[in-house]
Amino acid sequence: MIEVDKLTKHYGPVTAIRDVSFTVAPGEIVGFLGPNGAGKSTTMRVLACFMPASDGSARVAGFDVFRESMEVRRRIGYMPENVPLYNDMRVAPYLDFVAEAKGVPRSARKRRVAEVMDRCLIADVQNRLIRHLSKGYRQRVGLAQALVSDPAVLVLDEPTIGLDPTQIKEIRALIKSLGGEHTVILSTHILPEVAMVCSGVVIINRGSIVAQGPIDRLVEQFFPTARVEVEIAGPRAAVREGMRSIPGVVRVEESGDGSNGGGRFVVESARGRDVRGEIFQLAAQQKWNLLELRQVGMTLEEVFIRVVAGEEREGATPAGTDPAVATEVATR
Amino acid sequence: MRIWPIYKKELRLYFTTPLAWAILFVFMLVMGFFFNLYFNFFARLSMQSAMNPGMGRDLTVTEYVMRPLFSGFLSVILFLSLTPAITMRLIAEERRNGTLELLMTYPVSDGAIVLGKFLGALSLYAVMLAATLVYPAMIWYFTPLEWGALATLYLGLFVLGAAFMAVGLFVSSVTENQIIAALGTFMLLLILWAIGWGAENAGGAVGDILRDLSVSEHLDNFMKGVIESRDVVYFVLLSAVFLLLSLLSLQSRRWKG
Ligand SMILES: Nc1ncnc2c1ncn2[C@@H]1O[C@H](COP(=O)(O)OP(=O)(O)O)[C@@H](O)[C@H]1O
Numbered sequence: 001m002i003e004v005d006k007l008t009k010h011y012g013p014v015t016a017i018r019d020v021s022f023t024v025a026p027g028e029i030v031g032f033l034g035p036n037g038a039g040k041s042t043t044m045r046v047l048a049c050f051m052p053a054s055d056g057s058a059r060v061a062g063f064d065v066f067r068e069s070m071e072v073r074r075r076i077g078y079m080p081e082n083v084p085l086y087n088d089m090r091v092a093p094y095l096d097f098v099a100e101a102k103g104v105p106r107s108a109r110k111r112r113v114a115e116v117m118d119r120c121l122i123a124d125v126q127n128r129l130i131r132h133l134s135k136g137y138r139q140r141v142g143l144a145q146a147l148v149s150d151p152a153v154l155v156l157d158e159p160t161i162g163l164d165p166t167q168i169k170e171i172r173a174l175i176k177s178l179g180g181e182h183t184v185i186l187s188t189h190i191l192p193e194v195a196m197v198c199s200g201v202v203i204i205n206r207g208s209i210v211a212q213g214p215i216d217r218l219v220e221q222f223f224p225t226a227r228v229e230v231e232i233a234g235p236r237a238a239v240r241e242g243m244r245s246i247p248g249v250v251r252v253e254e255s256g257d258g259s260n261g262g263g264r265f266v267v268e269s270a271r272g273r274d275v276r277g278e279i280f281q282l283a284a285q286q287k288w289n290l291l292e293l294r295q296v297g298m299t300l301e302e303v304f305i306r307v308v309a310g311e312e313r314e315g316a317t318p319a320g321t322d323p324a325v326a327t328e329v330a331t332r
Numbered sequence: 333m334r335i336w337p338i339y340k341k342e343l344r345l346y347f348t349t350p351l352a353w354a355i356l357f358v359f360m361l362v363m364g365f366f367f368n369l370y371f372n373f374f375a376r377l378s379m380q381s382a383m384n385p386g387m388g389r390d391l392t393v394t395e396y397v398m399r400p401l402f403s404g405f406l407s408v409i410l411f412l413s414l415t416p417a418i419t420m421r422l423i424a425e426e427r428r429n430g431t432l433e434l435l436m437t438y439p440v441s442d443g444a445i446v447l448g449k450f451l452g453a454l455s456l457y458a459v460m461l462a463a464t465l466v467y468p469a470m471i472w473y474f475t476p477l478e479w480g481a482l483a484t485l486y487l488g489l490f491v492l493g494a495a496f497m498a499v500g501l502f503v504s505s506v507t508e509n510q511i512i513a514a515l516g517t518f519m520l521l522l523i524l525w526a527i528g529w530g531a532e533n534a535g536g537a538v539g540d541i542l543r544d545l546s547v548s549e550h551l552d553n554f555m556k557g558v559i560e561s562r563d564v565v566y567f568v569l570l571s572a573v574f575l576l577l578s579l580l581s582l583q584s585r586r587w588k589g
């Protein structure tokens with residue numbers, strides 16, 4: 001439904017995104033994840049036909065965003081970052097204007113506006129001036145204007161930014177309910193959000209895509225092994241060797257000192273192979289005290305840290321990216 | 333082209349906020365004051381001429397009241413300063429608030445945005461002009477009116493307004509600061525108005541060109557009750573040029589860079 005191919009955008013001397021490519025299948029909700037300044041908004045503005053890319057191409061619903069922009073704009077609902085709205089209009093007339101501008105036929109307009117206000121839980125403020133709405137309501141009005149023409153594709157730029165936890169929950173539930181019916185791409189710099197709302201993820205850092213795919217597959221790809229954290233009080237070298245010789249174990253790493261003169265270890269084994277039982281047997285045989293034995297589930301968060309923070313360590317920092325910000329995000 | 337929704341939105345924003353009402357209020361207050369001034373002057377003059385048939389001259393209300401009412405120096409200043417009040421927000425405000433970004437992603441062409449906004453501003457201006465019809469109506473109560481001359485005068489004011497709104501729209505499209513949009517519009521209109529004043533000094537071909545470019549020169553004929561096609565063409569062309577410039581300014585966003 002969305003096909004982005006080698007998209008590049010320069011702002012004067014600044015290259016905001018470079019060779020960005022990804023696809024989103026129909027009905028999917030994809031999270032576009034990256035630290036601030038990574039190029040999320042830039043990509044979304046190109047997708048929404050607000051501005052053209054410097055290079056590369058993007059297709060939405062089969063139409064090119066540059067050459068067939070009108071066709072794309074008919075099929076897309078866009079919610080920009082910070083949700084710009086007409087402060088001097090009231091909610092219902094505003095949505096009616098948007099519906100009319102998007103070509104919703106006159107006969108269907110009233111019904112569509114009412115439906116979308118119900119769905120976005122803003123019917124109770126329909127006669128209020130947008131200027132007087134709280135942040136949470138503004139955000140929902142922003143979502144409503146994106147939805148009012150019932151578009152096939154929704155492009156939502158940081159839809160939960162600046163909301164309180166209850167509001168975030170509501171908006172996430174709302175977005176989640178859009179999947180299947182609509183194809184959604186939403187950008188965020190908040191990790192758990194992606195895991196909660198999205199089925200797939202595209203991770204962007206410093207203008208380039210660093211990882212993409214369904215979340216569980218991505219985790220597998222970056223962490224092909226299962227991990228167990230072990231603390232054993234016993235001679236460290238022997239413990240390490242003993243665990244290393246368990247079939248299926250690919251790596252044993254000492255991760256620190258234990259409490260009773262023992263050591264802490266991370267044991268990696270082939271995915272799907274649970275070695276906890278064998279570790280217990282080993283400790284019992286050798287009469288070592290087994291103090292802790294815990295399976296560690298690898299999450300998207302670790303993937304993110306690996307691809308974003310890892311890159312941060314290796315490379316020089318290019319202009320326009322604040323590594324501190326990336327780290328802050330990565331350690332959330 | 334989907335002009336209608338944009339046009340309706342602009343009108344709604346003018347009239348649901350105090351803006352249009354404030355502009356109308358100031359405009360009618362000042363015009364009422366001028367009208368009072370010119371009408372009293374006219375009344376005194378016509379009384380004198382009635383007592384001195386030797387003056388041998390017919391005094392017309394169009395010439396002595398309506399024309400100075402709209403083309404007197406102070407009225408010109410009023411038009412030059414109210415135009416920016418009408419147009420400054422048109423695009424600058426949307427650029428600043430970011431609503432332009434959203435609007436430009438709707439399936440509405442840039443041309444429709446420009447025309448919708450232009451027609452919205454022109455409609456407010458037309459309402460202002462229409463409100464001044466109370467003055468000829470009042471005169472009509474006392475003395476017969478020359479309808480032809482009056483209609484010509486209003487036609488002139490309307491095409492003048494169209495050109496002014498287009499200029500204002502353009503300036504509003506190049507900045508996101510409404511104050512700068514207002515000042516810029518005022519300056520540009522002042523230049524267009526006064527450019528003919530240099531004609532005498534320049535003389536020759538340059539003088540002719542300056543005169544041809546000047547708004548005041550072309551308005552003069554309308555005020556005298558004469559419709560010349562070159563004057564109509566001038567204002568229509570001026571409007572078209574600035575509408576086109578507004579369109580280009582809006583579209584520059586969409587150029588590959
Ligand atoms: N209008 C602009 N002019 C110049 N540079 C910009 C502009 N918009 C964004 N950038 C730069 O492009 C990069 C990507 O920005 P953006 O797409 O907004 O990132 P994100 O949305 O992921 O935070 C940043 O380095 C930012 O400073």
Ligand SMILES: [Mg+2]
Nearest residue numbers: 040041042081
């Ligand atoms: Mg952003």
